[in-house]
Each structure stands twice: as structure tokens, then as C-alpha cells.
Amino acid sequence: NAGVMQNPRHLVRRRGQEARLRCSPMKGHSHVYWYRQLPEEGLKFMVYLQKENIIDESGMPKERFSAEFPKEGPSILRIQQVVRGDSAAYFCASSPLGQGATTGITEAFFGQGTRLTVV
Amino acid sequence: KQEVTQIPAALSVPEGENLVLNCSFTDSAIYNLQWFRQDPGKGLTSLLLIQSSQREQTSGRLNASLDKSSGRSTLYIAASQPGDSATYLCAGKHYGQNFVFGPGTRLSVLP
Numbered sequence: 001n002a003g004v005m006q007n008p009r010h011l012v013r014r015r016g017q018e019a020r021l022r023c024s025p026m027k028g029h030s031h032v033y034w035y036r037q038l039p040e041e042g043l044k045f046m047v048y049l050q051k052e053n054i055i056d057e058s059g060m061p062k063e064r065f066s067a068e069f070p071k072e073g074p075s076i077l078r079i080q081q082v083v084r085g086d087s088a089a090y091f092c093a094s095s096p097l098g099q100g101a102t103t104g105i106t107e108a109f110f111g112q113g114t115r116l117t118v119v
Numbered sequence: 120k121q122e123v124t125q126i127p128a129a130l131s132v133p134e135g136e137n138l139v140l141n142c143s144f145t146d147s148a149i150y151n152l153q154w155f156r157q158d159p160g161k162g163l164t165s166l167l168l169i170q171s172s173q174r175e176q177t178s179g180r181l182n183a184s185l186d187k188s189s190g191r192s193t194l195y196i197a198a199s200q201p202g203d204s205a206t207y208l209c210a211g212k213h214y215g216q217n218f219v220f221g222p223g224t225r226l227s228v229l230p
Contacts, residue, residue, distance in 0.1 A: 006162075033217060042221065045217040091163065109165060110164075
């Protein structure tokens with residue numbers, strides 16, 4: 001059972017380009033979380049998705065950022081018209097049960113992250 | 120709004136010492152608390168998960184405790200080794216909400 005897979009591991013984009021970050025959750029996990037880690041800062045929640053649904057996007061910037069988790073395929077975090085301030089490590093986590101679960105384990109497993117550099 | 124803090128921010132100890140990392144959270148209505156390890160330039164590795172109904176969890180040389188009433192969790196590392204050097208993060212989770220992370224404790228174990 002492979003862990004959470006993120007690709008690419010490193011991504012370089014020029015200002016104004018689009019960045020697409022992919023996350024494949026662990027087998028059997030249908031809940032995905034995206035976090036951003038700025039240099040020398042902690043992890044900040046961005047968005048929580050379940051298959052075909054955005055459950056909580058309270059941490060997402062209002063503009064340029066979007067996320068999806070289609071019925072088939074990986075979850076995608078998309079950043080349009082990137083700026084230098086978007087440079088960060090973006091981590092994806094998956095869990096077998098969602099935030100609203102009252103029973104069972106909601107342990108989160110993280111991928112290795114995508115390090116985005118905007119030049 | 121849940122806030123998570125960690126003390127100390129950085130810690131340097133000689134190999135073989137037992138040490139304690141602290142995590143505090145402002146809202147005691149926590150659903151579970153998870154400790155992670157992050158190596159430089161790498162992702163997060165889950166170490167221990169404590170459910171709200173539990174008081175502690177153990178894995179090898181690691182022991183994590185949870186005291187909801189005081190809003191604290193501690194991670195105890197016994198007989199530290201240079202390979203334990205990393206940043207340790209705690210994250211609290213409320214029912215229906217996402218994980219909220221502390222800023223981390225950067226640990227260096229000197230040979």
C-alpha cells in the first residue's frame with residue numbers, strides 16, 4: 001500500500017504562469033487535505049476535499065487558487081498567475097475518514113510535498 | 120478558534136538524554152491530537168495519534184500524553200539518538216474541522 005503520492009516534488013514557475021500540483025491519496029482513503037508551509041513557518045490549512053466535493057475551503061486564498069478531487073484520478077491544487085509569495089512547500093494529506101467522523105481513526109498521512117518556486 | 124503552540128522552539132541535547140517536547144492548545148474540546156516528525160526538505164511522518172478518549176500512546180522510545188483539561192500534550196523521547204534530529208510538530212483536530220498545527224520544535228541530538 002503506497003503512501004500519499006505527490007508530484008512533482010519540485011516545480012519552478014515564472015511569475016504569471018500556472019502551477020498544478022497533484023496528490024494521490026493512500027489506497028482506500030477518500031478524504032484529502034491540502035496544507036501550505038511557507039519558509040520558516042508552520043503548516044497552514046488550505047482546503048479539505050472528499051471525492052467530487054469541496055468540504056472546507058476556509059484556508060484557501062480567494063483568488064487564483066482552486067482545488068478539485070474528481071471521481072477518478074488525483075486531487076489537483078491549481079494556482080493561476082503565480083506570484084513570488086506563492087513560493088512554498090505544499091503538502092497533501094489523506095485519511096480514511098473525514099472531519100465529521102465520530103467513530104474510528106482519523107489519522108492523517110502526509111505526502112512528501114511539492115516545493116514550488118516562483119522566479 | 121483553536122491555536123496550538125509548542126515549547127521550546129528549538130532544543131539541542133547530547134545523545135542518550137531523555138527529553139520532553141510540549142504542545143499546548145487553547146480549546147480543550149479536542150477530538151484527537153497527532154504528533155509528526157519532519158526532516159529538512161521532507162514531508163511529515165506520523166508518529167503517534169491520541170484519541171480524545173485516550174490519555175497516552177506509546178511507540179518504541181516515544182510516548183505521547185494528552186491532558187485535555189489543561190490543554191496540553193507532551194512527547195517524551197527516551198534515550199535520544201542523532202537520528203532523532205528533526206522538527207517535531209503537534210496537530211490538534213476538532214470534530215468537523217481540519218488539523219491545526221503548532222509551529223514545531225526543532226530538535227538536534229548531538230553525537
